[in-house]
Amino acid sequence: AQKITQTQPGMFVQEKEAVTLDCTYDTSDPSYGLFWYKQPSSGEMIFLIYQGSYDQQNATEGRYSLNFQKARKSANLVISASQLGDSAMYFCAMRGFSGSARQLTFGSGTQLTVLP
Amino acid sequence: ETGVTQSPTHLIKTRGQQVTLRCSSQSGHNTVSWYQQALGQGPQFIFQYYREEENGRGNFPPRFSGLQFPNYSSELNVNALELDDSALYLCASSLVGSGGDSPLHFGNGTRLTVT
Numbered sequence: 504a505q506k507i508t509q510t511q512p513g514m515f516v517q518e519k520e521a522v523t524l525d526c527t528y529d530t531s532d533p534s535y536g537l538f539w540y541k542q543p544s545s546g547e548m549i550f551l552i553y554q555g556s557y558d559q560q561n562a563t564e565g566r567y568s569l570n571f572q573k574a575r576k577s578a579n580l581v582i583s584a585s586q587l588g589d590s591a592m593y594f595c596a597m598r599g600f601s602g603s604a605r606q607l608t609f610g611s612g613t614q615l616t617v618l619p
Numbered sequence: 620e621t622g623v624t625q626s627p628t629h630l631i632k633t634r635g636q637q638v639t640l641r642c643s644s645q646s647g648h649n650t651v652s653w654y655q656q657a658l659g660q661g662p663q664f665i666f667q668y669y670r671e672e673e674n675g676r677g678n679f680p681p682r683f684s685g686l687q688f689p690n691y692s693s694e695l696n697v698n699a700l701e702l703d704d705s706a707l708y709l710c711a712s713s714l715v716g717s718g719g720d721s722p723l724h725f726g727n728g729t730r731l732t733v734t
Contacts, residue, residue: 507661538722546707548662548725594661605713606652606675607723609661 505530505597507610514615516585523570524580524593524613532599537578538607539569542592551593554578585617623726625710631732637698640729642710644691650715651693652723653685656707668693669715697731705733 506529516522528537539551554562554569562569570579578597582589592614596607624643632638644651650669654662664677668687682698691712697704707730711723 540725546709546728546730548709548711548723550722550724553722596661605650605715605723606664606667606677607654607662608664611661 505532505535505599505608507595507597507608509595509610509613511613512611514613515618516582516615517618518587519584521581521583522585522615524582524595524615526578526580526595526610528576528578528595528597530597530599532601534600536598536600537569537571538596538598539567539578539580540594540596540609541589542594542612544591548594552580582615587617587619590615590617623710623712623724625708625726625729627729628727629730629732631734632700634700634702634733636700637696638700638731640695640697640708640710640731642693642695642712642726644693644710644712645724648712648714648724649691651687651691651710651712653693653695654709654711655679656709656728658706662709665695700733702733705731707731 508527535556537554541549552564552567554571566583568581592612594609594612596609626641652667653665656662665679667675671687684696686694707728709728711725713721713723
């Protein structure tokens with residue numbers, strides 16, 4: 504079984520500043536993947552970034568980077584140079600590789616608000 | 620490429636009724652899964668279909684059932700609707716066998732309200 508914990512229900516950041524969204528996880532799978540998704544008020548889940556447990560380097564995708572600390576079981580999302588359009592709900596999720604199903608386990612989310 | 624599309628976008632049903640939600644996978648994807656997202660919570664996995672067979676299921680009762688068709692589109696059926704079934708239902712597709720770990724691509728969801 505997997506568990507994702509996001510301890511920040513809401514976060515505020517000034518436009519153009521960087522922000523870190525926290526995520527910790529727990530799993531018994533030796534190999535797993537970690538994901539971050541963005542959900543605007545429209546409801547669609549937008550894939551942002553992926554980190555494999557076996558990856559040696561932290562993942563980066565444009566303004567998004569994932570601060571992966573395996574020993575601490577944390578996978579924090581860093582958004583650099585925040586934009587007003589970044590205001591949304593952000594979900595951390597994981598998937599273990601031991602089963603055939605590719606289901607994701609999601610955290611409860613962090614509502615990010617970017618202030619002008 | 621065509622993304623994941625879901626229909627309808629909104630639906631209102633009465634307790635005890637049955638509902639069918641539809642999803643068209645992203646082109647080239649062969650796996651579809653469904654998630655339920657209650658208000659203010661993260662999505663919860665319902666089940667997944669691969670090659671038209673269910674190959675994974677979350678903690679949902681049998682009145683939640685599904686189908687995957689040869690063109691990889693899918694349906695989610697919910698019988699005997701309960702008030703707690705009110706939620707956003709998300710469909711997601713991915714390509715299994717592509718090597719590596721491909722992310723799930725989600726649709727915009729169907730918002731179901733049960734009164």
